[in-house]
Amino acid sequence: MENQKVLHRTNKLNSQSQIPAIFLDKDGTLIENVPNNVDPQLIEMKIGAIEGLQILSKAGYKLIVITNQSGVARDYFPESALIGVEARLNEILEKADLSLDGFYYCPHHPNGVISEYAIACECRKPKPGLILRAASEQNIDLANSWFIGDNLTDVEAGHSAGCKTILIVKGNQSQPQMSRLGIADYILVNLSIAAQVICKHSVSNF
Numbered sequence: 001m002e003n004q005k006v007l008h009r010t011n012k013l014n015s016q017s018q019i020p021a022i023f024l025d026k027d028g029t030l031i032e033n034v035p036n037n038v039d040p041q042l043i044e045m046k047i048g049a050i051e052g053l054q055i056l057s058k059a060g061y062k063l064i065v066i067t068n069q070s071g072v073a074r075d076y077f078p079e080s081a082l083i084g085v086e087a088r089l090n091e092i093l094e095k096a097d098l099s100l101d102g103f104y105y106c107p108h109h110p111n112g113v114i115s116e117y118a119i120a121c122e123c124r125k126p127k128p129g130l131i132l133r134a135a136s137e138q139n140i141d142l143a144n145s146w147f148i149g150d151n152l153t154d155v156e157a158g159h160s161a162g163c164k165t166i167l168i169v170k171g172n173q174s175q176p177q178m179s180r181l182g183i184a185d186y187i188l189v190n191l192s193i194a195a196q197v198i199c200k201h202s203v204s205n206f
């Protein structure tokens with residue numbers, strides 16, 4: 001009986017100290033999609049990204065990038081090139097008083113040409129491996145976290161990890177048709193709108 005009480009109290013403490021996060025796809029969501037780019041100078045934030053991150057950061061969410069970088073396995077660029085990408089992203093965000101809480105990437109691809117990266121891993125989206133790793137390293141409350149991405153593999157990864165999801169679509173895509181798929185919790189046009197929807201959603205749920 002006494003043990004059960006202690007256990008219960010511990011669980012409560014753990015859940016209280018967990019922090020919700022916004023998991024962000026990089027290419028086509030946070031920054032303009034330039035396929036396989038690792039040139040820091042070509043990194044350009046998407047419309048609404050800075051505003052969206054400011055809203056979410058103020059609301060208390062951790063901001064964590066989750067990105068597939070199979071260009072490493074395919075030998076398009078070395079893994080070390082991603083250090084420059086992360087640094088440039090942080091440099092841009094710092095100017096807006098923002099910072100990332102994590103930058104997690106999957107360098108693998110089953111058809112890669114570099115053998116150490118040519119594996120069917122657990123971290124390439126749509127697998128939730130990177131999200132789960134971030135969650136355990138940073139004590140994240142997955143049920144109150146969101147995954148925002150521009151690809152259905154982002155949505156699938158987010159849902160597999162137990163998060164809510166937002167699919168970012170280009171203005172010219174047929175939204176009603178995508179909505180009928182019923183896969184993402186919301187289908188929206190940019191990160192700024194996504195942030196507003198998340199904040200409204202949180203208020204109505206607490």
Ligand SMILES: [Mg+2]
Binds near residue numbers: 025029150
């Ligand atoms: Mg993307």
Ligand SMILES: [Zn+2]
Binds near residue numbers: 106
């Ligand atoms: Zn991987």
